[in-house]
Amino acid sequence: MNVDAFLKSAGWEGAMREPLAGDASSRRYIRLCYGEKRAILMVDPQDDTARFERIANHLRSIGLSAPAVLKRDKGLMLLEDFGDAQFARVIAQTPETEVPLYLAATDVLVHLENLPAPDGLTTASPEVLGQMIEPAFTHYLPLLGRSAGREADRITSLLTDHLDKHLPKTSVLVLRDFHAENMIWLPERSGVERVGLLDFQDALAGPPIYDLVSMLQDARRDVSDAAHNAVLAHYLGGTGRSESEFMPAFHLIGLQRNLRILGIFARLATEMGKPGYLNLIPRVWRHIETSLASPVSKEIAPLVHRLFPEPTPSRLKEGTN
Template sequence: MHERRILSQRFLDDIGWGAADRCFLAGDASDRSYDRLTRGRETAVLMDAPPGKGDDPAAFVEIAQHLTGIGLSAPRLLAQDLTHGFLLIEDLGDGLLARLAAADPASEMSLYRTSVDVLIHLQSHEAPKGLADLSAKDWATAAAFCLDWYAFAATGTRPDSTHFIRALSEALGKHADGQRVMILRDYHAENLLLLPDRTGVSRIGLLDFQLAQLGQPGYDLVSLIQDARRDVSAEVQASMVTHFVEEKRLNPDTFGAAYAVLGAQRALRILGIFARLCLVGGKPSYLEMMPRVWGHLGANLAHPALENLRGICHELLPEPTAEIRDRIAAQCAKHSH
């Protein structure tokens, strides 16, 4: 970290921000972090994305330009050092939707509706060229992270994933493998900001989109309203699904199956990611979110489209009870990659 501090200071010196006041703004599950810089009345945000850690700042720049080009509010790029993984970007403020909705629950419905409108707007435009496009089997294999890490952390063994991957691949292939749209992947209330001085879909500021790829229309909706980090009211969830379906003129039953399958895929992968963040990354705080994710998983698996996968998951995955989470926590930072 000391080396990154020296490198970032050189970058700031070179672009005229070296004397700015600097304070930590945010970090996340990746190695990426953000500092807010203040220079007189000006503010900006320094993104530190260490090279070789999975988050490519060049991808952030490319996707940001696409988003702003279609009228959405991604941060403007002010300066860059792609070799060392530093970006200076526009400061979109502190109005995270998660904080605003927690402070004023009555605002949740309108905040989420505007966020869904952003998705509808995004999906009405052609995706940029070159985005990754995974097959149904690729998505299913990604979800098997739950066996490699969560089941392993909870039971001490890694179950065979053959039947799991086959069942999820079949469900995805049948219900959620149609025409692709651009998905941002981590589209949730801690990556969205309210920008009250802007109008329409530009009122929502976008963060953490550099891993965007091609996917199914319901994926980012699942990410938004089946949030691992906060409870979204049942009323808001139902209203947002209805709004999305009506605006995109989708068949409710067909979309309902796709939504459940995508929700199960995402919840399963998140369980694996959270376990790995503890075992390898030394970040036990994510374990407390597991019961919420488990609840999302159960609701999705209840759909008839996932009957085969449901039995496999019940056999291979224990519920993340307090005892199981304690068992995982006891292994924190004790495993290699």
């Protein structure tokens, strides 16, 4: 991955480079400035660039805003720059925009629900979703000095059975990391194109509720009750789903996602030198508690509470010493 040669071949030799905040992966992002022109350089050691380009092209083909790929090579990609109006940043500066921004993002999900997922994606079946919580047992529990034993299989099996019973049987494109740090506000565009989408290379074909849970049970920021309630009402109205059908699936996906995230954040802290992710774990745990309090979780809740210790500051500190 010769960055200088890549930029020269793309006509961006000599551009000013401004490193941007990265994500939980090994990817790096650099803003390039060359006169009035702007672009984003993605440096991706794992080289998911072909996958990113394929999904980006699909998103644009169905009327959504994904960055145009200006040039791609092994582990390197030059992308359209959507600017700095990240949802999380805009809301922090002007809190009154939270509800309208989240409703605009909800319109994206309603739009996706009406369309089939592209071919070639892994299908997030109940079995696959159940297996995806493994990092909670292999990384979060050891962080806090616990081991899973047979309880891991019991929780996984019970969660899988509940997902199979309650999830919608249709599959849509699931972007997976659909939250306020991965959406850019593009007010000069119209309709669903006002929401710029990022970080979708790990997309799946899966339950349409998944990305809504990802947005509302955000590991990085607290979504206000006003936004939460407005989004749920807007989504139910836009999709025609009933609340009684929707909420059990919502809480089961919430439990599945957040158990997995516990393990992923623990791994990032202990194995990848990113201890800042430990600070996010208490919020993730609160999301888990919310889902466990739902009637649909009454069989799973005692097992999770018995096996998983609450991530208190003292426990998290001891786990990294």
